[in-house]
Amino acid sequence: MITFSINGQEVGGEEGWTVLDVARWHGIEIPTLCHHEAMEPFGACRLCAVEVDDGRRTRVVISCMYPIREGIKVQTETPRVANVRRWIAQLLLDESPQAPNIQELAKSFGVTPSRFKKTGVESACHLCGLCIRACQEVVGVQALTFGNRGVLKEVTSPYHRRSQDCIRCGTCLYVCPTGAMEQIFPLVSSE
Amino acid sequence: MQITSIDDLQKAKVGGLAQLYPPKPKILVGMATCGLAAGAQRVYDLLHKKAQQEHWEGVVEKTGCIGICYQEPLVDLIIPGKPRVTYAEMSPEKAEALWEELAAGRVPEKQVLARMDVDGMILDGGPRKLYQGKLKGFLAKVPRYEDLDFFKLQRHIAMRNCGFIDPDNLLQYIARGGYFALYTALTTMTPDQVIQAVTTAGLRGRGGGGFPTGVKWASCRKAKGWPKYVLCNADEGDPGAYMDRSLIEGDPHSILEGMLIGAYAIGSSEGYIYVRAEYPLAVKTLQRAILAAREAGLLGTNILGSGFSFDLKLNLGGGAFVCGESTALMASIEGKPGEPRAKYVHTADKGLWNRPSNLNNVETWANVPVIIAKGADWYRDIGTEGSKGTKIFSLVGQVKNVGLVEVPMGVSIKQMVQDIGGGVPEDREFKALQIGGPSGGCIPREQWDLPIDFDSLWDAGAMMGSGGMIVMDNSTCMVDVAKFFLDFLIDESCGKCIPCRLGLKRMRELLEEFSSGKGSLEDLEELQSLSEAVKDGSLCALGGSAPNPVLTTLRYFREEYEAHILHHKCPAAVCKELITYTITPELCNGCTACVQECPQGAITGTKKEPHTLNSALCIKCGACFEVCKFGAVAVA
Missing domain, CATH: 3.10.20.740 (Ubiquitin-like (UB roll))
Structure with a gap:
């Protein structure tokens, strides 16, 4: 102990x-x-x-x-911890203002959308990696992976090809906290 | 040649010395990347061809970079019984002229930079005087290396062999005392004694963190697990920094010897050097050095008859800055994406393949043989209270003398910029020194008496980093500087954690607003608190230190931020949206140079009449300002 x-x-x-x-x-x-x-x-x-x-x-x-x-x-x-969390909530809200669980999170920190808007692809994926880890650790295949890096980082399938390892179990859809997987799934899952 | 005993090592040394200082003339061409970029290959080819064609008695060899990069290509002449003479800014034509003189039996006088009376040879019993008696004539008038401002304050310890030996020649490395420290460690010291020596010497990691090397080694030695790995970080990625590249290109065996000693101390028999693929010459030099050491038996089993075994592999980095971070580097060697992980369990316990691992930077490894050979007390006499030894810096930016500088810790910023660097160009003023790479900080003129060592820099909000130093003058806008470094870090962020991936982007967006005159003082507070959040919340040191350029410029140049926000002015006249170009009629003599240069047709006027600038058409490219010889174009 x-x-x-x-x-x-x-x-x-x-x-x-x-x-x-x-x-x-x-x-x-x-x-x-x-x-x-x-x-x-x-x-x-x-x-x-x-x-x-x-x-x-x-x-x-x-x-x-x-x-x-x-x-x-x-x-x-502590104030330092609160500052870190508040900013994460703010940044996430500005990235995916439509995602219900992000809205809820932002609300709990008293954060409202700022004037800065996300540019580019509209997706509520904030790269938590739950789908990828569930696929690997729980299902036991590697149909999903991270691609690219930095602000361009994305959830994708290996080599950007629809994965033949995917068994269409839907675990990734289930664990996705924002619903972004709904958009990604058709692009990465087996045919 | 197999080197398996002290007798072999002594024999190799005799052979190497005969090559370093042969009883015949020798020409050395500096052929590190800085020399090659300036055209050293053609100079070498010409001299080599001439020597062959004319059956010259002497030898033409290549060597690494001695540090004075702005004078490259360098050619050195070593004639027995004479001081070594260095010629600067050579070209094939100038080399041909030099050859003619030499062939006629004279010491060439053109392009001469300096002479060297004494070769320091710190590892091998000390100075070797290159000539006897008194110098007469031309040579007596040539300045000595130590008389040059650039070298006056320098002390080459890690760079001890750079510019002296052919980096591909193992014997020449041994001739200057190389691998004797390894022999000493293997035969007269226990691993704990080696660790004790490095600890007592006060060596701190030269890659940026400044962690005590001896402590790191001790915890890896103590860690349970097998095998243990000894790693070298040669993934140098800071913009403008090239200390490690030069060390590898000039003296690869010093790194190998350091790693061998470290491996013996830690109890490891396997190692990796992680080197950037963008350093092709460094990669080749390391490959050749490893092969040569292996062939001689200095890598492999039962090294120098001691029973100790160690071998290492090269691993080429794929071009990600973050792979210089220890856990990302190890992930990359494992073949995984180069992403850092939390280090709450140290890599000394669980590093590469979850085994105990010890990672040190190139320069740290190069210092190790010196500590063993000269003793910890000798080493700790150099430097300051908390930072021992020397540090190599790459001095670049708005300064006259650009190059690699190795100085004892504690040299002040002023000495660095004014004395070694020769100051900023005449009509400008020194404004700040950016130190520590992209996540370092900007130290202002008011603090230029600050001694450069780990702790002083840390207290000032900057960091030693790997040793990049960028001198900035008053034509630099600090908001623009913060934007530049953030751009680099945003590009290089791995994107795993939110504070770094999204936080840096937001910081950049705020800065963009400031530099276009938008934003408010509240936004400045937001930038400050976001910087703190990114610093506290990021996963690895890249994100953790990324706000430094913003935090230090906010700390020392706040009024410059406020000028942008409150007065919509860029004091350094850099931020395009805040500046206007005008023509002062009294100064304009109507030469039409600006009229012809302006890509927008924004300037009109006839010859010998003052011109006018239509600011509605002006795109603020500055072409008129550059071309006007009469100072009639003003920018504010």
Whole structure:
């Protein structure tokens, strides 16, 4: 048993647990987007950021990947953490203003659409990678992958060809938090 | 030649020395990428052909870059019993003239840059005087290397062999003390003693982070798991920075020897060098060095009869800047997309293929043999309290002397720009030094007494980075600078995490508004808070440090941002939407040069009459400003 504190409350967990695991066990709220119990943590959305004092320094880390250590002090609602989360909500809302779960997220942070609009393809995909990871880790095939990089990064199938590995199980459609997979699926799935 | 014992090493050294300083004249041509870009290949070919045709007694060889890149191509003449003489800015024609002089038995006098009386040879018992007695005549008047402003403050430790040896020649490397440090480590020190020496020496990572190298090695040695990997980061990607490339091209074996010593200390028998594919000469040089070392038995099993075994492979990078980040680099070697992962579990424990791995930068590795050969105390005498040794910088931008500079830590920005760099061009003023690569910071003139070391730079909001240094004068707009570096980082972001992928883009959008006179002071606060969010929230060091150019320019040049926002003015007259070109009638003598140059037909006027500029047609290209010899075109 490893004991440490979250927001001053003494908590504990087993070796191999993350801060998020322990927080959820104790009913402490931390927002997430790219996290899913059935898959390995990925660390893309950064929404689950918390501030950790490990005795040497205090820094912002992501709770879904940070392994718990004896005696660390975790704070889930500091000004630095709030600033990171607010900006993520703002940026996501401006990228995909129509997606219901993004609207909900933005609302919880009191964020409204800014004057900056996304240009180019209208898609509510925010590259959380749940579809790709579900395909690989849960279904066990590699019909989906990331393509390109930076602002051009996209969810696609290997070599941009409709995948022959796809079994049309629909898991990707099911896990997609924004519904963007509805648009992508016909382009990547097997015929 | 097999080198399996100290006797072999000594023999190789004797052979190498006979090549370094042969009893006959020798011509050296600087053929690193900087030399080649300036035309060194044609100079070399000409001299080589002449020497063959005329059955010259001497030899013509290539060497790496000694650092003074703005004077390339360089040709050196080494005549027994005379100082080494360096000739600068050579061309095939000038080389031919040089050859004529040489063939006539004279020491050529044209194009001379400097002479070298003493070869430092720091690893091999110290200075070697190249001639005896007193110099007379022409040679006495040639300035010595250490008299040149560019070299006065320099001290070459990592670059110890660059510009001295043929990088493809293992014997010449050994002749200058190479691989003796490896022998010392393998035969007289335990791995822990090696780590202790590197720790005591105070060596910190030269790739950017400045993490204590000894501590890194110790944690990898302690880590459980097998095999362990020793890696070299040669994925140098900062715009304008080429320290690692020059080191590889000039002295590849120093990196190999450093890695061998590191591998012995850590307990590793396998390694990789991750080098950019865009560095074709560096790749070839490394390939040849690895082959030569393997052939000599310096890579492989039972090295120097010690029982220690190590070998390494080259891995070519595919052109992604982010692959210089340790976890992305390892993913790339594994054949996966070059994306970073969280480092809450250190790569010393779980790195390449989830095995304990130790990654150091090219320059860090090149320093290791020196620490073993000269001792930790010798090394820690150089530099400042927290930053020991020397650091190589590539000094570029609006400065007279451009090149690679290796100085002891703690040299001030002023010394760097004024003394070594020769200052900014006459009619301009020094404004800021951008240091640390695209995610470094801009340090203003007010702080130019700042000593350049890891901690001072960090406190000033910049970072050492890999050592890129861009000098900026008052014709540079700091908002524009922030835009430039953000553009680079947006292009190079892997796109995995939201703060970096979308945050940088939004920062860029805000800057675009400022540079076109839009935006408000509240937006400036937004930019500040977004920068903090990207810094805190990003997955890897690329995103974590990407806001630095914005944060430091906001910190030191806030009034320049405010001038854009509040007064719709760009003080440096760079941001096109905020400047206007006008013609001052009193200064215009009606030469019509601008009329002919203007691509828009925006300037009208007849000969000998002051011209007029129609600002409605003007696209602010600046062509009139450039062409006017009378200062009649004003920009504000």
